[in-house]
Amino acid sequence: MAVLQRAQMCFTGTAAGTVRHRTGPTWVTLFVLYSGWLCLLTKAQMKIPPETVQKWASSLSEQLNAVASKYSGAALLQKKLKDVEPIIRIEDVDGTTLVQEFSDEIEKMLGSKMKSVKRLADTAEDADLYHEFNATLEFDYFNSMLINTMDEEGNYIELGGEFPLEENEHFNKLSVNTLMSDIQVPTNVYNKDPDILNGVYMSEALNDVFINNFQKDPTLTWQYFGSSTGFFRLYPGIKWTPDSNGVVAFDCRNRNWYIQAATSPKDIIIVVDVSGSMKGLKLTIAKHTINTILDTLGENDFVNIIAYTDYVRYVEPCFKGTLVQADLDNREHFKLLVEELQVKGEGKVKKAMKESFRVLNEATANGQGSLCNQAIMLITDGAMEDFQSVFEEFNWPDKKVRVFTYLIGRDMTFAENVKWIACNNKGYYTHINTLADVQENVMEYLHVLSRPMVINHDHDIIWTEAYMDSVVRTDDVLAFQ
Numbered sequence: 001m002a003v004l005q006r007a008q009m010c011f012t013g014t015a016a017g018t019v020r021h022r023t024g025p026t027w028v029t030l031f032v033l034y035s036g037w038l039c040l041l042t043k044a045q046m047k048i049p050p051e052t053v054q055k056w057a058s059s060l061s062e063q064l065n066a067v068a069s070k071y072s073g074a075a076l077l078q079k080k081l082k083d084v085e086p087i088i089r090i091e092d093v094d095g096t097t098l099v100q101e102f103s104d105e106i107e108k109m110l111g112s113k114m115k116s117v118k119r120l121a122d123t124a125e126d127a128d129l130y131h132e133f134n135a136t137l138e139f140d141y142f143n144s145m146l147i148n149t150m151d152e153e154g155n156y157i158e159l160g161g162e163f164p165l166e167e168n169e170h171f172n173k174l175s176v177n178t179l180m181s182d183i184q185v186p187t188n189v190y191n192k193d194p195d196i197l198n199g200v201y202m203s204e205a206l207n208d209v210f211i212n213n214f215q216k217d218p219t220l221t222w223q224y225f226g227s228s229t230g231f232f233r234l235y236p237g238i239k240w241t242p243d244s245n246g247v248v249a250f251d252c253r254n255r256n257w258y259i260q261a262a263t264s265p266k267d268i269i270i271v272v273d274v275s276g277s278m279k280g281l282k283l284t285i286a287k288h289t290i291n292t293i294l295d296t297l298g299e300n301d302f303v304n305i306i307a308y309t310d311y312v313r314y315v316e317p318c319f320k321g322t323l324v325q326a327d328l329d330n331r332e333h334f335k336l337l338v339e340e341l342q343v344k345g346e347g348k349v350k351k352a353m354k355e356s357f358r359v360l361n362e363a364t365a366n367g368q369g370s371l372c373n374q375a376i377m378l379i380t381d382g383a384m385e386d387f388q389s390v391f392e393e394f395n396w397p398d399k400k401v402r403v404f405t406y407l408i409g410r411d412m413t414f415a416e417n418v419k420w421i422a423c424n425n426k427g428y429y430t431h432i433n434t435l436a437d438v439q440e441n442v443m444e445y446l447h448v449l450s451r452p453m454v455i456n457h458d459h460d461i462i463w464t465e466a467y468m469d470s471v472v473r474t475d476d477v478l479a480f481q
Contacts, residue, residue: 109219112216112217112219113217113220114461116213116216116217116220116223117461118459118461119209119212119213120206120209120210120213120223120225121459123205123206123209124203124205124206124225126205127202127203127204127205127206128202131198131201131202133194133198134194134198135194136194137194137197137198137201138197139197139200139201140158140159140161141159141182141183141197141200141201141204142159142160142161142163142180142182142183142237143159143160143182143183143184143185143191144182144183144184144234144237144238144239144240145184145185145239145240145241145242145248146158146159146160147160147161147162147163147182147237147239148160148162148163148165148239159191159192163177163180163182163237163239164177164179165177165237165238165239168236170218170221171221171222171236174238175238175239176236176237176238177236177237177238178211178214178236179211179236180207180235180236180237181206181207181210181223181225181233181234181235181236181237182233182234182237182238183200183231183232183233183234184231184232184234184240184248184250184252185230185231185232185248186230186248186249186250186251187242187246187247187248187249188251188436188439188440189229189230189231189251189440193229195229196229196230196231199227199229199231200231200233203225203227203233206225206233206235207235210223210235210236211235214235222234222235222236223235224252224257226252226253226255226257226258227252228253228262228443228446228447230251230252230253230440232250232251232252251439253443253446254295254296256298256464256465257464259296259297259298259446260298260300260462260464261462261464262446262449262450263373263446263449263450264370264372264373264449265300265301265370265371265372265373266297266301266302266370266372266373266374266375266449267301267302267303267323267360267363267369267370267372267373267374267375268293268297268301268302268303268304268326268374268375268376268377269303269304269305269306269323269356269359269360269375269376269377270290270293270294270303270304270305270306270376270377270379271305271306271308271349271352271353271356271376271377271378271379272286272290272305272306272307272308272341272379272380273286273308273309273347273349273379273380273381273408274286274307274308274309274341274342274343274344274347275308275309275310275343275344275345275346275347276309276343276344276345276346277343277347277381277382278343278347278380278381278408279343281409282381282408282409283341283343284435285408285409285432285434285435285438286379286408287338287339287341288435288438289379289406289408289432289438289441289442290305290334290335290338290379291335291338292438292439292442293377293442293445294326294331294334294335295331296442296443296445296446297326297331298326298464299325299326299327299465300370301325301326301370302323302324302325302326302363302368302369302370303323303324303326303330303331303334304316304319304322304323304324304359305334305337305338306352306355306356307341308347308348308349308351308352309343309344309345309346309347309348310345310346310347310348311345311348311351312351312352312355315334315337315338315341316333316334316337321358321359321362322359322363322368323359323360323363323368323369347380347382347383347384348385349378349380349383349385349387350385350386350387350389350390353376353378353387353390353391353394354390354394356376357376357390357394357395357401358394360374360376360401361394373402373449374400374401374402375401375402375403375404375427375445375449376401376402376403376404377404377406377445378403378404378405378406378418378421379406379408380405380406380407380408380418381407381408381409381411381414382407382411382413382414382415382417382418383414383417383418383421384414384417387417387421391403391421391424391425395425399425399426401425402425402426402427402448402449403421403422403425403426403427404422404427404428404429404430404444404445404448405418405419405421405422405427405428405429405430406430406431406432406441406442407419407429407430407431407432408432409432409433410433412431415431426448427445427448428444428445428447428448430442430444
């Protein structure tokens with residue numbers, strides 16, 4: 001089985017420049033031009049006169065102008081500029097030279113970040129190559145939630161040894177250890193699981209690279225290593241504080257930087273069984289599964305959700321027959337609609353699969369969607385009917401669309417059917433008994449989609465959108481979200 005590890009870093013920087021001033025009057029103008037023709041028709045064919053619409057437009061324009069003048073600070077900026085106008089030095093600037101200088105500086109800055117992450121990736125691959133898995137490995141590492149914690153007898157607890165921390169201006173005045181990284185493990189992952197211990201032991205080699213990167217490029221701040229097994233190595237090391245319930249919900253595998261680096265852009269159709277047999281806890285688990293899948297998607301991905309019984313319906317009728325960008329607004333909108341799902345009738349998966357393949361095929365033919373990976377996520381408690389003909393018609397022999405199946409509930413009567421669907425369409429089958437099983441089982445599809453990248457030894461550096469955790473700080477609590 002191919003194992004994928006991903007490294008990530010973020011940085012801060014400062015820039016300085018000369019203010020160039022244009023001679024002549026100085027002013028800041030913000031204006032809104034609104035014009036249009038609005039005609040509202042009723043069943044009686046009545047319409048609003050153009051003069052009325054013009055009055056609305058003028059009124060709206062005046063209000064927007066008033067708000068802009070009040071909150072933009074334009075008047076204050078004009079005054080400030082007049083105050084400094086006598087002392088401003090006017091320079092002739094060669095625009096082409098200026099742009100070239102900016103370009104060179106940005107290229108140099110980004111190039112240094114790429115070299116840093118490349119060193120991390122090379123070191124991680126070498127360490128994994130020469131590490132031999134040991135199922136009985138015993139290794140005492142620094143767990144970020146347990147460090148500097150003592151028992152009643154004054155001894156450091158297991159995985160919580162002495163870990164010096166000092167306040168550092170460069171890291172937002174947080175208490176950190178710039179000589180060592182430490183490990184964060186989500187509450188739902190056993191911190192001494194053999195996979196965790198072997199991964200942590202193997203990735204110890206990154207400590208020296210973290211330090212070396214920081215010395216070569218002082219603009220670097222946090223450097224991350226996210227593992228497919230769930231642990232998160234963070235440099236510089238910090239004390240991680242759980243929430244009020246003692247739970248650490250942070251899982252690096254759910255973060256956009258991890259997902260975007262681990263997989264290519266993708267089109268996803270989520271197909272959920274809402275027949276009568278899915279009532280109660282099964283439906284609750286199915287909804288949580290859908291939401292967890294949505295959380296693994298980013299702005300480079302496209303998605304839609306289909307619910308089926310003996311007929312097919314889209315959870316959002318406005319998105320019928322298409323794919324929509326999986327941005328935050330659409331994902332949250334889908335989550336609200338998923339909560340309203342109710343069960344009834346008999347499940348007919350064949351119709352739902354046909355509709356899913358039709359949408360994906362049309363997206364490809366029309367040059368829409370991600371134009372990359374395509375997958376169907378089937379969430380059900382069983383598949384009884386003859387469904388093989390659907391795959392023969394739409395997906396075989398090329399199998400361009402992967403099908404991932406999630407069997408919900410304890411009943412294993414139709415497990416072989418659900419497993420067959422996944423295994424014969426280059427997907428992955430998982431069985432979800434409880435809500436606690438959802439997170440780990442959903443993440444498996446990411447590993448499958450990343451396999452071609454690992455097999456092909458792709459080493460492309462992925463630039464994700466800006467990533468910033470929110471930090472909540474009080475006198476004695478520091479929490480990362």
